[in-house]
Amino acid sequence: MKNMTGKLPVVVRGLLMAALLPATVFASEPVLDGLDYPWDVEAHGEVLYITEKAGTIGILQDGTFSRLPVTTSEPILNDRGGGLLGLALHPDFSATGRVVLYQHYGTADNRMNRVIEARLDGDRLHETRVLIDGIPGHPLYNGGRVAFGPDGMLYITTGWTENHQRPQDMQSLAGKILRIAPDGAIPNDNPFPGSPIYSLGHRNPQGLAWDSDGQLFAAEHGQSGHDEINRIVPGGNYGWPLIEGDETEEGMLAPFVHSGNGTWAPSGLVWDGNRLLVAGLQAQSVLSVDGDGTVEEAFPVNERMRDITVTGDGIFAITTNRSPRRDGVSDDRLIRLTD
Numbered sequence: 001m002k003n004m005t006g007k008l009p010v011v012v013r014g015l016l017m018a019a020l021l022p023a024t025v026f027a028s029e030p031v032l033d034g035l036d037y038p039w040d041v042e043a044h045g046e047v048l049y050i051t052e053k054a055g056t057i058g059i060l061q062d063g064t065f066s067r068l069p070v071t072t073s074e075p076i077l078n079d080r081g082g083g084l085l086g087l088a089l090h091p092d093f094s095a096t097g098r099v100v101l102y103q104h105y106g107t108a109d110n111r112m113n114r115v116i117e118a119r120l121d122g123d124r125l126h127e128t129r130v131l132i133d134g135i136p137g138h139p140l141y142n143g144g145r146v147a148f149g150p151d152g153m154l155y156i157t158t159g160w161t162e163n164h165q166r167p168q169d170m171q172s173l174a175g176k177i178l179r180i181a182p183d184g185a186i187p188n189d190n191p192f193p194g195s196p197i198y199s200l201g202h203r204n205p206q207g208l209a210w211d212s213d214g215q216l217f218a219a220e221h222g223q224s225g226h227d228e229i230n231r232i233v234p235g236g237n238y239g240w241p242l243i244e245g246d247e248t249e250e251g252m253l254a255p256f257v258h259s260g261n262g263t264w265a266p267s268g269l270v271w272d273g274n275r276l277l278v279a280g281l282q283a284q285s286v287l288s289v290d291g292d293g294t295v296e297e298a299f300p301v302n303e304r305m306r307d308i309t310v311t312g313d314g315i316f317a318i319t320t321n322r323s324p325r326r327d328g329v330s331d332d333r334l335i336r337l338t339d
Helices: none
Strands: 027-035 038-044 049-052 056-061 064-071 084-089 100-109 110-121 124-136 145-146 154-155 175-180 197-200 202-211 214-220 230-234 268-272 274-282 285-289 295-299 304-311 315-318 332-338
Touching: 027 056, 027 315, 038 197, 038 304, 038 315, 038 332, 049 084, 056 084, 056 197, 084 154, 084 274, 100 124, 100 145, 124 154, 124 175, 202 274, 274 315, 285 304
Parallel strands: 038 084, 064 124, 084 145, 202 268, 268 304
Antiparallel strands: 027 332, 038 049, 049 056, 056 064, 084 100, 100 110, 110 124, 145 154, 154 175, 175 197, 202 214, 214 230, 268 274, 274 285, 274 304, 285 295, 304 315, 315 332
């Protein structure tokens, strides 16, 4: 097995059946061991691309895994929950090798985030331009997901950085979902003219997905419980930190579903054609959310689930088993799930 950065060994493994839980039958197939804090997994055909927050992108193709370094004009700050986070393959990726990355940078005392474009060039990826900068950073609350929508625009989640003013402040990019054109320009049809802000009042959204009708959903960490799945509308205010859970206030939107006093710690989000699938860190499972808001434990894996993607070959998910509140190596893997 090829391992270009000399990190933990990567192992391709065979099919194993997970233990059955009541009313749940599913298969869990370990595909790769030896990942270290992967954050995003994306599919292009039968090839999987995985970010590790230390600053590499792993590529799994035809049973071989390789790690490619990412060269950036500002060094990646790999500290606590920050590092190389979200990944989106550009719509013209097949022809150009272009990707979009969410990058944490600066110092432990002065953290920032930005979104960059990079190009796959042989055995490395190198930054080609900065799409948006000036996103406030935090040891834990950075948002970090990037995704191209069905409209061809780029959507970005940002964290509240534990600042009670920023999520409601239209002059701050923190605690928001942003929408920009692939070249970084602000679309003319954004809800706030001249601003990249698409929605506000978010705490720490880490998942984006569109259903078959083109409706955008976001997965968001709550403060203590009250994790949310939100239906996102242009210009919507989702209330943080003024309301949470079932609380209401004029001009603010309630979540589609929330966890009540329990905790899912939702991260990656994907639409599988019939339902939303949510990677749960604290839940240690992949949850499903159907059209009427029913939440079920679809795949109780018993590991901290960070992100999930659906391909023609099945459902693939990555773990990040180390909490961002602790230091050290995270013993992680890529798995394939079937039900």
